[in-house]
Amino acid sequence: MHIENCTFDELQVGDSRELRRLCTQDDLLVFANVSGNHNPMHLYDADGDGDGMVEAVAPGMFVGALVSAVLGNLLPGAGTLYRAQSMVFHARAHAGDELVSRVTVTDKNERDSTVTLATEVRRLGDDALILSGAATVEAPRKKISYSSHDLPGLIVQRHRHFEKLLKLAAPLPALKTAVVCPEEPNSLGGALLARSHTLIAPILVGDATRIAACAAEIGADLTGVEIIDEPDHQTAAHRAVALVGEGRAEALMKGHLHTDQLLRATLDKQAGLRAGRRFTHVFVMDVPGLAHPLLVTDAAINISPDLKTKVDIVQNAIDLALSIGIEQPKVGVLSAVETVNPDLPSSIDGALLSKMAERGQITGGLVDGPLAMDNAVDIAAARTKGLTSPVAGHADVLVVPDIDAGNMLAKQLTYLSHAEGAGLVLGARVPIILNSRSDDDMSRLASCAVAALHHFRLKGGA
Structure with missing residues (x-):
């Protein structure tokens, strides 16, 4: 002015x-x-x-x-x-x-x-x-x-998108969730907090003695919560997966064990949870000042995905975006540039994924690439580069070239932009809730809400 x-x-x-x-x-x-x-x-x-x-x-x-x-x-x-x-x-x-x-x-x-x-x-x-x-x-x-x-601007650090997700999930039945090795305060506390919000109905699978000691440490009451005593972490992971096969669990939630131990059980060829697509990870980020949730994928599982894997990464992310209420997800496939460079594989993948979406090989959303980070999320930057696609400047989903880029982007949003992140593994028969030890209560609740919304939609509830 x-x-x-x-x-x-x-x-x-x-x-x-x-x-x-x-x-x-x-x-x-x-x-x-x-x-x-x-x-x-x-x-x-x-x-x-x-x-x-x-x-x-x-x-x-x-x-x-x-x-x-x-x-x-x-x-x-x-x-x-x-x-x-x-x-x-x-x-x-x-x-x-x-x-x-x-x-x-x-x-x-x-x-x-x-x-x-x-x-x-x-x-x-x-x-x-x-x-x-x-x-x-x-x-x-x-x-x-x-x-x-x-005059410097202000951004209110309020996570309105996660609050909306919690409201959307509130009327749903509690998601029956096998929580694997909740043997330290954050993982047990997060599961019990989600239970108190009726987002999940937890079954605790792990060392019963450690779980009880942890509950006493945080002053939690385990009355009415089923506990399956499996002191060995790998055995506990397999037992939790078996609960899904028995119809007793509709989701898995990582507790205090290594991610690869949990995923190894879910990927077991005979008793695992494979469903036809590659397992991929999606962060749903609530970034203060951004008008919509931002999905970042894959930042946790696939290290250096090839084109075939990226097809599943994109499709899984679109499916999740639809589950949380984004009517027509706009997917930006990231590279260092917004033009195809034969020497830059990520730019070629971006162009191919975009064309595959045009031909119906990826469905449910709009896909454009390659896009640089600035012209994927900022309309002014997109216009400066002469980009006129409906995705450029408006991306709901960011597909990163590899796990390094995804991890850095997600942590930059968290620690510099004050975003909250909900983490979910997709591609399995049920959602897998993947939280880190540093996640706060809102992140853990939002992860459970996202899992519930996704499960509900896939089961024909919406």
Whole structure:
């Protein structure tokens, strides 16, 4: 925004300016953090007065700040300083309301360069008066121009996409899940937390003594939870897989054992869980500031996948994207460039996967490649490169060249962009929930929610 002020000499009684502002849930979170006012009446997901309803009332001082925005940006504008402000609140604004703040010059005092202005805030739509009052300000004497684009932006670290997934999964029956070796606090606690949210019905397979000791350590009650005593990790993994074959489990969840021990049991040629496709891993990432979940694949299983494996990687990711509510998944196949280079295998794979999707060999989504990271996720970068596909700049799924690139991308999103990641292995007869020891509660819950949603859709529930 370009800001140019009105000096004291230019101001006339009757001059008026206004600004419109949509009050969002994130605005209320930012205001709570900046002001220190954590009154639950103003938080988007809290019942502040015990009536069973979420209020999300805009704080009075947030509404008042909208008046200050008109004074500082438009009239008088840059260089303005407050002397006094009166406010009377006539109604309440809420998250989702679009508000109009307006100021009108009512008086000028030449002696001290002060200006008095009538102030009000109204709700757009019904024109309800939210606030009225008067401001006295010191008006600038010199002309000033300023670009507000120089102001640093803010990103609210709130994981709205995972919250939505939890709500989508909440009505589903609890997913019967064999939890393999939950013998340390994070893995056991995560399984029991998902149970308390009715996302999974866990069967704990592992060393019963260690599981009981771990439960005592974290103060957890195991009443009603089935425990199958298998002290050896490899044996426990095979027993959990057998539960799927018996129809007693609909998913597997990794506990405190090596990933390869779990996968070795699932890949057993006779008793395993092969279903025709390669096993592939998908991270569902909730990246603050991004308008949709971002799927990254494969960052955990296939080290250097060939084209045939990448077909399964792409198809599995599309299927999962559909399960979590992305109606037409847009898949960007990543390379270092967005043009085909015969010396760069990932660019050739990207072009071939794109053509295979056009010919119906990959179904359910749109696939484009090769795409560089910038023009896969940023529309301005895509336009700069002259890319006009529906995927470029809008990718929901990022297919990486190899496990190195995928691991680095997922961890960069987690540790630099403050993303949360839910991890799932696909291609087996049932979802395999794969969490790391560093995952927090939200990541573990989201992984279970994603598994439940995927299982439900594949079984014909949606």
